[in-house]
Amino acid sequence: MPSVLSSHGQFTDFATAHLVAAYTSSGPTNGVGWPGTNRAIYIPFYIPSKYVIRKVFWANGSSTSGNIDIGVYDKFGNRIWRMYDGVSSVGQGTANTNPSSTTGLPIPLDEGGYYMAMMLDNTTGRVIENNTGNSDGAEEVGLLQQAVGSYGLPSTATFAAAASSVWPSFCFTDNASLTL
Amino acid sequence: MSDWLVSGTHKEPQRVISVASQCAIGHTIRYNGTGLGTAVVQTAKRIILVPFQLDDPFTIRRMWVGAGAGGTAGNFDVGVYDEFGTYINSIGSQAYSSANAPQGAAVTQVLMPGRYFMACEHDSVNPGVRRWDNSLTGHWAMAGVMEHSNTTTFPLPTGGVTPTALAHSQIPLFGFTGSTVI
Numbered sequence: 461m462p463s464v465l466s467s468h469g470q471f472t473d474f475a476t477a478h479l480v481a482a483y484t485s486s487g488p489t490n491g492v493g494w495p496g497t498n499r500a501i502y503i504p505f506y507i508p509s510k511y512v513i514r515k516v517f518w519a520n521g522s523s524t525s526g527n528i529d530i531g532v533y534d535k536f537g538n539r540i541w542r543m544y545d546g547v548s549s550v551g552q553g554t555a556n557t558n559p560s561s562t563t564g565l566p567i568p569l570d571e572g573g574y575y576m577a578m579m580l581d582n583t584t585g586r587v588i589e590n591n592t593g594n595s596d597g598a599e600e601v602g603l604l605q606q607a608v609g610s611y612g613l614p615s616t617a618t619f620a621a622a623a624s625s626v627w628p629s630f631c632f633t634d635n636a637s638l639t640l
Numbered sequence: 641m642s643d644w645l646v647s648g649t650h651k652e653p654q655r656v657i658s659v660a661s662q663c664a665i666g667h668t669i670r671y672n673g674t675g676l677g678t679a680v681v682q683t684a685k686r687i688i689l690v691p692f693q694l695d696d697p698f699t700i701r702r703m704w705v706g707a708g709a710g711g712t713a714g715n716f717d718v719g720v721y722d723e724f725g726t727y728i729n730s731i732g733s734q735a736y737s738s739a740n741a742p743q744g745a746a747v748t749q750v751l752m753p754g755r756y757f758m759a760c761e762h763d764s765v766n767p768g769v770r771r772w773d774n775s776l777t778g779h780w781a782m783a784g785v786m787e788h789s790n791t792t793t794f795p796l797p798t799g800g801v802t803p804t805a806l807a808h809s810q811i812p813l814f815g816f817t818g819s820t821v822i
Contacts, residue, residue: 462693463723463755464784470667487673488779519778558781558805588778590671631782635723639805640781 461511463638466631467576468590472505488629490521491586495624500579500613502533502604503627507571514566516543517558517640518578518630521586524552528580529613530561530630535573537617541565542577544612552585558640566636575604578628581611590627598622657692658815659758664692668783669772669811678708678740678770681762682810687788687796689721689757689803690811698751699818703731704744705760706813710768712736716761717795718744718814723755725788725801730759733795736767757786757803760814763794770813781806 465471495501516530527549531542543561544550553559578587592598604619631640660666703718719730731745762769774780787808788801 462691462784464691464782466668466782466784468668468671468779469783470662472667488671488774488776490776517782519776519782556778558778588776588782629778629782631784633784638784640784640786 461507461509463635464631464633465505465511467503467627467629471507472503488588488590491589491626493583494580494585495583495626496607497583498579498581498608498610500577500606500608501626501628502575502577502617502619504573504575504602506573507569509571511569512566512634513541513569513632514636515560515562515633515638516630517560517633519558519588520553520555521588522555523584523586524555525584526552526580526582527611528552528578528585529611531577531613532567533575533577533617537619539613539615539617541567542613546612549611552580562636575617577613578630579608579613588629590629592625592627595622595625598625598627603627655819656815656817657698659690659811659813661692661815663694664690664758665783665785668780672772672774672779674773676770676772676813678710678768679773679810680710681765681767681769682808684762684764685791685794686808687759687761687791687801688808688812689759689786689788689801691755691757691784693755694751694753696753700747700749700751700816701819702744702746702817704742704814704817706770707736707739707741707743708768708770709739711766712739712768714762714764714767715794716767719759719796720749720751721757721759721801723757725757725803727798727800730796733763739768758815759796759801760812761794761796771810773810775809777806777809780811785811
């Protein structure tokens with residue numbers, strides 16, 4: 461297992477791997493603002509062995525706003541961990557930086573399938589993202605979403621078909637000392 | 641909920657491991673949007689550290705870099721460090737002899753399963769090197785690419801490196817092969 465599990469890494473590249481390059485031919489961008497207020501985007505991934513998440517990073521785009529949440533769900537949609545502790549909102553941070561958090565970590569993951577999730581509470585903040593071209597492409601590569609309604613990733617995901625083509629860039633690491 | 645396709649195991653032929661390998665940052669490179677190009681070295685004496693992991697032992701027999709178009713004046717070094725930045729091996733200072741061809745040197749090093757950094761350094765901005773470029777360095781950073789900063793020395797330090805946040809937009813094409821020729 462690598463130290464860094466990226467939302468664009470080898471363990472999120474699965475059944476439609478051979479199509480992904482075509483969908484994301486435009487490369488990463490600064491984004492055009494999060495596609496929906498309090499919208500969660502779920503990215504499936506599979507790990508072949510145990511892994512302990514000790515830190516999370518996200519890649520901010522050219523403008524930031526409001527608050528962000530990142531989390532992990534099991535394959536049934538049960539939340540295992542989220543960055544927001546339910547009390548103190550997590551600000552998105554400075555534009556064009558890679559902020560991090562260790563709140564609520566470490567958490568161990570066994571071999572298996574999971575979802576990594578991200579949400580923003582506004583549509584102004586930008587994260588570096590790849591774009592699948594359209595929401596059909598997002599669906600076809602396995603991205604899901606949820607209109608949560610309020611800030612904070614839910615305890616149970618209600619998966620819905622992707623309504624945007626955004627594939628945000630963030631990662632987990634088992635190295636709590638890592639700086640990216 | 642459909643079952644996950646087990647694709648996390650990456651049993652690729654153990655002959656060439658480069659920055660574009662699946663066990664390195666091949667997926668991130670795939671999503672870069674723009675393909676492999678060529679340019680002069682971005683910053684002299686700046687070490688690029690690309691993470692990779694091995695599930696099986698691999699014997700390095702040659703380390704190389706993909707020379708690009710343009711100038712060939714200058715030298716390069718390619719090496720490997722463990723995930724903590726401890727030096728393992730490198731080929732030392734090598735002079736570019738031609739453009740548009742992979743160049744390197746023979747070195748024998750057995751790597752056991754684990755995590756490593758492959759490292760590349762140039763002593764000047766004169767050589768042309770094949771590389772991927774993206775000004776959104778967060779794209780590379782989210783894959784774990786790092787650099788050894790504030791270095792004024794060449795070649796790669798045998799005393800180890802301190803991986804720090806990436807400030808480079810270009811990822812050169814370099815790697816290792818398990819044969820004596822590439």
